[in-house]
Amino acid sequence: MTRPHQPAADPASILRDLIRCPSVTPAEGGALDCLERLLEPRGFRCVRLPFEAPGTERVDNLFARFGTGAPHFCFAGHTDVVPPGDEASWTVPPFAAETVDGVLYGRGAVDMKGGVAAFAAAALDYLGARGEAFAGSISLLVTGDEEGPAVNGTVRMLQWLRDHGEVPDHCLVGEPSSVDRLGDTIKIGRRGSLNATLTVTGRQGHTAYPHKALNPVPGLVRMLDRLASERLDGGTAHFEPSTLAITSVDVGNPASNVIPERATARLNIRFNSEHTAESLERWVRDVCEAVTGEMGGTLELAFSSNADSFVTEPGPFVDLVAAAVGEATGVAPDLNTGGGTSDARFIKDYCPVVEFGPVNKTIHQVDERIPLDELVALTAVYRTLLERYFDRFSAGGAAG
Structure with a gap:
């Protein structure tokens, strides 16, 4: 220097x-x-x-x-x-x-x-x-x-x-x-930043009688697996590849013999110029709605972003x-x-x-x-x- x-x-x-x-x-x-x-x-x-x-x-x-x-x-x-x-x-x-x-x-x-x-x-x-x-x-x-x-x-x-x-x-x-x-x-x-909250609501029940309940956890886990497993892009001349991080999973259930009614997860996506917050919202929604169609339950999604790439x-x-x-x-x-x-x-x-x-x-x-x-x-x-x-x-x- x-x-x-x-x-x-x-x-x-x-x-x-x-x-x-x-x-x-x-x-x-x-x-x-x-x-x-x-x-x-x-x-x-x-x-x-x-x-x-x-x-x-x-x-x-x-x-x-x-x-x-x-x-x-x-x-x-x-x-x-x-x-x-x-x-x-x-x-x-x-x-x-x-x-x-x-x-x-x-x-x-x-x-x-x-x-x-x-x-x-x-x-x-x-x-x-x-x-x-x-x-x-x-x-x-x-x-x-x-x-x-x-x-x-x-x-x-x-x-x-x-x-x-x-x-x-x-x-x-x-x-x-x-x-x-x-x-x-x-x-x-x-990079841009998108937060997403995924909530799946099912039907509470006893773990000994799972057929009488609708467990929201497997559906939420499948959503997270599909989202986290997908390669969003390969990066650009100025940006590294976009990333998705799961930041929390919560069912609020202190009992081991109760199937919970609701399960919630949060994630954050840091994205490059290949995406916008709106395009990623659509992608998350499409993946989650497809899983809901397969496994049942009610899906709620919430998004927030104050940063575009x-x-x-x-x-x-x-x-x-x-x-x-x-x-x-x-x-x-x-x-x-x-x-x-x-x-x-x-x-x-x-x-x-x-x-x-x-x-x-x-x-x-x-x-x-x-x-x-x-x-x-x-x-x-x-x-x-x-x-x-x-x-x-x-x-x-x-x-x-």
């Missing part, structure tokens, strides 16, 4: 301030206040965007933009974090933001206050160097709802951006994408991000679509988006932490990206 440029704004100081804000979803905890105090005096127009919906918690969000011209580049991320778990198990208190042997500990250090601190520092450093010569726009889209239901955060913010003419031309989400070392992975897409195809923008990562880290990044979901799944409906951030080894764990030299190096990547981006797209290059 090349020696990183030392940013004018200290990402470590920013990160410490953010970690010390206990912003466990959906609490804002002072984290957005911290960013607003940092950005507004340096010329960013900051807009707080609190949203709420029936049956959900109110969530505070922040949109901060420097400049009004094109092109408009956006860094997106979240300051909400998962609960710390047993605080006694931590090497240092999870919200103390203490450094041990050059490593900064704290909940959110990697997922993803580290990314937020790095891109805030990189933006301030870049703008400070460019001064009045800068004619484009840099924005930060920061939500407090990524680790939660994701209802009152990025989704609502993007609608607000659309309605107010603030939609960016390109976006980078600072999620922890790197696997073994900083720079080894850029996420250019994500997507990919930002390699092209000028993806190539530019990869080049910036390579220049700043000396690592040739893999273009990857693995892992779970992120808010990029919403942003892709508005502009091209990729994800790049720190090593994800300790996310959601006790002793979540980031080496300070990695944080500085990440800031250098984002700083290099801004230089390349505005040199490339301010000159009228094609988006992609």
Whole structure:
């Protein structure tokens, strides 16, 4: 890795301030206040965007933009974090933001206050160097709802951006994408996710007289076997094969001599661009209805999905991000679509988006932490990206 440029704004100081804000979803905890105090005096127009919906918690969000011209580049991320778990198990208190042997500990250090601190520092450093010569726009889209239901955060913010003419031309989400070392992975897409609940209702009875009952368990088991045994696809150029995981089977039956009336199973399908949530729903329904026709009982199905698969195809923008990562880290990044979901799944409906951030080894764990030299190096990547981006797209290059 090349020696990183030392940013004018200290990402470590920013990160410490953010970690010390206990912003466990959906609490804002002072984290957005911290960013607003940092950005507004340096010329960013900051807009707080609190949203709420029936049956959900109110969530505070922040949109901060420097400049009004094109092109408009956006860094997106979240300051909400998962609960710390047993605080006694931590090497240092999870919200103390203490450094041990050059490593900064704290909940959110990697997922993803580290990314937020790095891109805030990189933006301030870049703008400070460019001064009045800068004619484009840099924005930060920061939500407090990524680790939660994701209802009152990025989704609502993007609608607000659309309605107010603030939609960016390109976006980078600072999620922890790197696997073994900083720079080894850029996420250019994500798989979709579909949850399904299968319930088979039969007729309760005594196990000594099974002919007088209708046992729902064999039918449910046959459904699960057929679903789990089918190869959904062979993968694509950018995606691994789709997968189906059975997550629970429950009959709620404490007695060994009673055939239960009802049996329920849950499963999750992570799918690539060969499928949609709707096409997979039809497939699950067809398989389950066929088994019901063979074995009897009453079938109930329930589905939920808030993530379709997507990919930002390699092209000028993806190539530019990869080049910036390579220049700043000396690592040739893999273009990857693995892992779970992120808010990029919403942003892709508005502009091209990729994800790049720190090593994800300790996310959601006790002793979540980031080496300070990695944080500085990440800031250098984002700083290099801004230089390349505005040199490339301010000159009228094609988006992609």
